[in-house]
C-alpha cells in the first residue's frame with residue numbers, strides 16, 4: 634500500500650525491481666546452497682577414500698578407524714547398531730571433508746554457482762524486456778516471461794508478487810538496471826554469510842551431502858549373520874536368495890557362550906561350518922544342530938549362505954585379545970574353559986588386523 638503511493642513512471646520501475654529482488658532473495662539462497670551441496674556430494678563421492686566405493690569399502694574404513702581409535706564403546710555401537718554407526722561415520726567424514734576443503738573448494742564452488750545464477754537471472758530479465766518491447770506488452774507480460782524462464786532454477790512464481798501494483802511500470806531498461814544492482818548486493822550478502830556452520834544448517838535435510846551419501850551408501854541389505862552379527866554385504870540389486878558376507882566374526886562378540894556356561898564362544902562361523910563335529914543350540918531348549926548343517930536350524934539360519942573357510946582373519950582375534958577385559962565386563966561372561974583364547978590369537982599385531990581387512994574386504 635505504501636508503495637502504491639510512489640508507483641508512477643520511473644519510480645515505479647525502480648520500486649518494482651526492488652520488490653522482485655527482495656522476493657528472489659530466499660529462493661536464490663536456497664538454490665545456491667542446493668547446487669553447491671550437489672556438486673560437493675559428487676566430489677566427495679569421487680575423492681573421499683572411505684565414501685568413493687561400495688558399502689563394503691566403507692565398512693573396511695570403519696573397521697580401520699575403529700582399530701586406530703581403540704574405543705570399545707564405539708566398537709560395541711558398531712556391532713550392536715551397525716546402521717547408526719555407519720550413518721554417524723558418514724556424517725563425520727563429510728563434515729571433516731567440508732571443514733578441510735571449505736576455503737579451497739567449497740567456497741569457490743559456491744561463488745561459481747552464484748555467478749552462474751546471477752547470469753541466468755539477468756539473461757531472463759533481458760529476454761523479458763526484449764519480449765515485451767516486441768509484443769508491446771506491459772509489466773504483467775514482462776513478469777510472466779521472467780518467472781517462466783527461471784522456473785527450472787528457482788522456486789519463484791508470479792503469485793509471489795500478487796498484490797504488488799505494477800500497472801504503470803513502463804521503463805523496462807531501468808527495471809533491468811535496478812535488478813542488476815540489487816542482485817549484486819544480494820549475492821554478496823549471501824556469500825558473506827556462507828560458512829562451515831551455516832552451510833549444513835541452511836540446507837533442507839534432503840539436500841545435505843551427508844544425507845545424500847547415506848542414501849547412496851546405505852541402500853543395502855542390513856541383515857546380520859545369526860551367529861556373529863556380521864552384516865550381509867549384498868546390495869539390493871545383486872541380492873540372490875541367501876544372505877552372505879565373506880568376513881565373519883568371533884561369535885563371542887555378540888555374547889554367545891558355550892552351552893549352559895558363561896564361557897564365551899570363540900568360534901568363527903566360517904571355520905565352524907567346516908567342522909564335522911561342532912554343534913550349536915539355536916535356543917537353550919532346542920536340540921543341538923551340527924554347524925555343518927546349520928540351515929537345518931531353520932528360521933534365520935536357513936536364509937544364510939556361509940562358505941566354509943579355515944583361513945581365519947586376524948582382525949577379530951586381535952580385537953578379542955585387545956578388549957578381552959571389556960568384553961568380559963560388558964557381557965558378564967569370561968574367556969575360560971572351552972572359551973579360552975587360543976595362544977595363536979595373541980600373536981597377531983594391529984598391523985596383522987589391518988592387513989586382514991585388505992585381504993577380506
Ligand SMILES: [Zn+2]
Pocket residue numbers: 858859860861862863881882902903
Ligand atoms: Zn557369522
Ligand SMILES: [Zn+2]
Pocket residue numbers: 854855856865866867872875876877
Ligand atoms: Zn542380505
